[in-house]
Amino acid sequence: MDRPLAFLLGYLVVEAAFHYTLAEMTVAAIVSAAASTVSAGSTLTGTTLSNLMKNDYRVNCGIEVENWTRFILAYPVVKIAAGALSIPPGNILPSKREAMVARKTSDSATGTSGTVSWLIEGQSRRIVVMWSAPYDFNFYSNWLGVGITSRGETFNAQGNSWFYQMYYGSNSRSLGFSRSEYYWESNPVIYQDDLIQLSATMSTGHQAQVKMTVRPINASDLATPIKAILKY
Incomplete structure (x- = not known):
């Protein structure tokens, strides 16, 4: 039977305070299987996100993505609203972990912000991540948004329109998302459609680390090594 993975993951959170259910055991097995099979891709081989972020810049934002699905996350596109790109993203193969890093602009009191998106290969939609890591926490906070385009929406939005929508605006016909502020805490921000669930956190400092997991809704779409x- 094709079990709805995202439902089980949500069920684990709801039921954890009561008793250890069969659904929880299933989720525990999935998480354990992913932990033992998801490995570093080309950007993280022999290193870590923290090491990739080591430079002389006051503000950095590193984004690390784990792909638990059978789908290749391909054709990444970065749109920088502020700052510069230090390490570009690449394709994320099933059961792999990859990273990218953005930073502030040299000699300026600015942070870094923008979007990065990947095509879910064969599924005619894109995953979109929005980040904002400011220079001055007296006026701004770290913000993170995660979303998925509607089926058939495979092209990137023009300019920084996705950034402005995900930072200031709301869901549209072509893009659904959730966002969260990261000032005191690093609670997950979660968004899902009928195919994929995105779960991500962001740290609260100037060396902001984003960690995101891409999970399938149905267990049949798990990466082969996890299955x-x-x-x-």
Whole structure:
């Protein structure tokens, strides 16, 4: 039977305070299988996100993405609203972990902000991540948004329109998303459609680290190495 993975992950949070259910055991097995099979891709081989972010800039934002799905996350596109790109993103293969890094502009009291998106190969939609890491916490906070375009919306929006929509605006016909402020705490921001669930956190300092997991809604869409561990 095709079990709805995102439902089970949500069920774990709701039921955890009561008793250890079969659904929780299933989720625990999935999380354990992912932990033992998801490995570093080309950008993280022999290094970590923290190491990639080591430079002389006051403000950096590193984004690390784990792909638990059978889909390649391909054709990444970065749109910088403020700052500069230090390490560009690449394709994210199933059961791989990849990273990118953005930074502030040299000799300026500014932070970094923008969007990065990946095509969910074969599914005619894109994952979109919005970040904003300011220079001065007296006026601004770290913000993170995660979203998915509607089926058939495979092209990037012009200019920085996705950034402005995800930072200031609301869902539209072509893009749905959730966002969260990261000033005191680093609670997950979650968004899902009928295919994918995105769960991400962002740290609260000037060396902001974003960690995002891309999970399938249905267990049949898990990456093959994860399914092999689960004997699915």
